[in-house]
Amino acid sequence: MGVSKGDEVFVNEIKAGNAAAFEAMVLKYQPKLMSSLIGYTKSRDQAEELCQKTFIRVWQKIDSFRGDSALFTWIFRIGINLAKNDFASSFSKRSKITDSLDQNEHDVPEYLSPETELIAMESEDKIMKFIQTLDADTKTAFTLREIDGRTYDEIAEILKCPIGTVRSRIFRARQFILEFINQENIING
Amino acid sequence: MDKDLEKLSALYDGELSYKEIQEGLDKMHEDQGLKETFHKFGLISELVQRQTKQNTSKLLFFKDYLIKVNPVMSNLFTAAATVLITLIILYQFDDDRFQVDRESSLQLSSAISSDEAKNQLLDADQNIMEHMIHIMQSNASHSSQQISKNWIPVGFSVNPTNPNQYSNGRNNLFFHLENKQLGIKKVKYFKANNNWIYLIPLQDGKLLTAYGDIPPSVANPMIQSIYQRN
Numbered sequence: 001m002g003v004s005k006g007d008e009v010f011v012n013e014i015k016a017g018n019a020a021a022f023e024a025m026v027l028k029y030q031p032k033l034m035s036s037l038i039g040y041t042k043s044r045d046q047a048e049e050l051c052q053k054t055f056i057r058v059w060q061k062i063d064s065f066r067g068d069s070a071l072f073t074w075i076f077r078i079g080i081n082l083a084k085n086d087f088a089s090s091f092s093k094r095s096k097i098t099d100s101l102d103q104n105e106h107d108v109p110e111y112l113s114p115e116t117e118l119i120a121m122e123s124e125d126k127i128m129k130f131i132q133t134l135d136a137d138t139k140t141a142f143t144l145r146e147i148d149g150r151t152y153d154e155i156a157e158i159l160k161c162p163i164g165t166v167r168s169r170i171f172r173a174r175q176f177i178l179e180f181i182n183q184e185n186i187i188n189g
Numbered sequence: 190m191d192k193d194l195e196k197l198s199a200l201y202d203g204e205l206s207y208k209e210i211q212e213g214l215d216k217m218h219e220d221q222g223l224k225e226t227f228h229k230f231g232l233i234s235e236l237v238q239r240q241t242k243q244n245t246s247k248l249l250f251f252k253d254y255l256i257k258v259n260p261v262m263s264n265l266f267t268a269a270a271t272v273l274i275t276l277i278i279l280y281q282f283d284d285d286r287f288q289v290d291r292e293s294s295l296q297l298s299s300a301i302s303s304d305e306a307k308n309q310l311l312d313a314d315q316n317i318m319e320h321m322i323h324i325m326q327s328n329a330s331h332s333s334q335q336i337s338k339n340w341i342p343v344g345f346s347v348n349p350t351n352p353n354q355y356s357n358g359r360n361n362l363f364f365h366l367e368n369k370q371l372g373i374k375k376v377k378y379f380k381a382n383n384n385w386i387y388l389i390p391l392q393d394g395k396l397l398t399a400y401g402d403i404p405p406s407v408a409n410p411m412i413q414s415i416y417q418r419n
Contacts, residue, residue: 006203009210020218027228028201031235127233128240145202146237152204157406171198175191177233178226 007071014062026055054079123186130180141166142173201230336364342411362401370396
C-alpha cells in the first residue's frame with residue numbers, strides 16, 4: 001500500500017519546509033508510534049526518547065520518502081531501526097538525544113506531557129464500550145474509516161449516502177468520543 | 190465552531206482539497222486548542238485500531254485453547270476467526286438496492302471489538318461461514334457445476350485458462366454454484382479485504398456465489414440481470 005492522498009499532501013508540504021505540516025504529522029502519528037515503541041521496548045521512558053528521535057529523523061530524511069509505503073510504515077521503520085541501534089549500544093538507554101539537533105528548526109511539540117500521550121489503560125475499556133453505544137450510522141462510518149481504512153468516497157459508496165454525510169458522521173463519532181473522554185476526565189490535555 | 194472541528198476531522202483523514210489542507214494546517218498551527226483536538230483524534234484512532242488487533246489476538250488465543258479441548262470445534266473456530274478478521278460489515282440486498290444490514294453489522298462489529306467475541310462466534314451461522322471460507326480459500330477453481338452464460342456481467346469474458354474466472358480486464362470474478370441455499374433468502378454480500386462475496390439464492394433452490402474484486406456498484410446490475418433471466 002502506498003502513501004494516502006492526505007499523507008501525500010503532508011509529505012509534500014514538509015518537503016517544502018512547512019513547519020505546520022510537520023507539526024500536524026507529529027500530532028497525528030505520535031500516539032501510534034508511542035504505542036508501537038512501548039510495545040517494542042517495554043519501556044515508556046525509552047519509547048518517549050525514541051519517539052522524539054524518530055520524528056527528528058523523519059524531518060531530516062523526509063526527502064528520501066518515495067511514497068512506496070504508507071507514511072506511518074516508513075516512520076515506524078525509522079523508529080524500530082533507532083530502537084535496534086539503541087539496544088546494540090550498551091549505554092544508549094541513558095543517553096540523551098544529541099544527534100543533529102542543530103539541523104532542526106522544528107522541535108517535536110512539547111505540550112504533550114507523558115501523562116497525556118496515551119489514554120490510560122483502565123480507561124480504554126470504557127471508551128470502547130462507549131463506542132459500542134453510538135448509533136449504527138455513526139458507528140458504521142467511523143468503523144469503516146478507522147478500522148477498515150476506507151476513504152470517504154468508498155464509505156459513501158458502501159453506505160449509499162453523500163460524501164458530506166460520511167464526513168459529518170465520522171466527525172460526530174469523534175466528537176461524541178471526545179465529549180465522553182472529557183466527561184470522564186480520561187485525558188487532562 | 191462545529192464546522193471548524195468537522196473540517197479538522199476531515200483534515201485528520203486527509204479528505205480535504207489541497208487548498209483546504211494548507212488553510213487547515215495554518216489555522217491549526219496558530220491554535221493550541223485545535224492542536225490538542227487533532228492530537229486526540231490520533232489517540233482515539235490508535236486506541237480503536239490497537240483494541241481491534243488485540244481482540245483479534247484474543248480470538249486466535251481462544252482457538253489455541255479449543256484445539257486442546259475440542260479439535261473439531263477448533264476447525265470451525267479457525268474458519269470463523271478468519272472471517273471475523275477479514276470481514277467488517279455484512280450487507281443485505283433488498284428489493285432493488287443495497288443496504289447495510291444493521292443488525293448484522295452491529296453483530297459483526299461487536300464481535301470484532303468486544304469481549305463477547307466467543308459467544309458471537311458460536312452463535313454465528315457456521316454453514317455460511319464455512320461456505321465463504323471455502324470460496325475464499327479455493328477461488329482458483331470452482332468446477333462444481335455449469336455456470337449460465339446469462340449470469341456473466343456485460344463486459345466480462347471467460348479466462349481461457351480457468352473457465353470459472355471472468356474478467357473485464359480490470360476486475361476478476363469467480364462463480365460457484367451450490368445445491369443448498371444455506372438458509373439464505375435474500376442476497377447477502379460480504380467485504381473480505383479487497384474482495385467481495387455475493388451470496389445469491391436462486392429460484393430453483395440453488396445458491397450462486399460470486400466472488401471477486403467487483404464492488405456493489407458493478408454487482409448490483411449483475412444480480413438484477415441474474416434474477417430477470419433466471
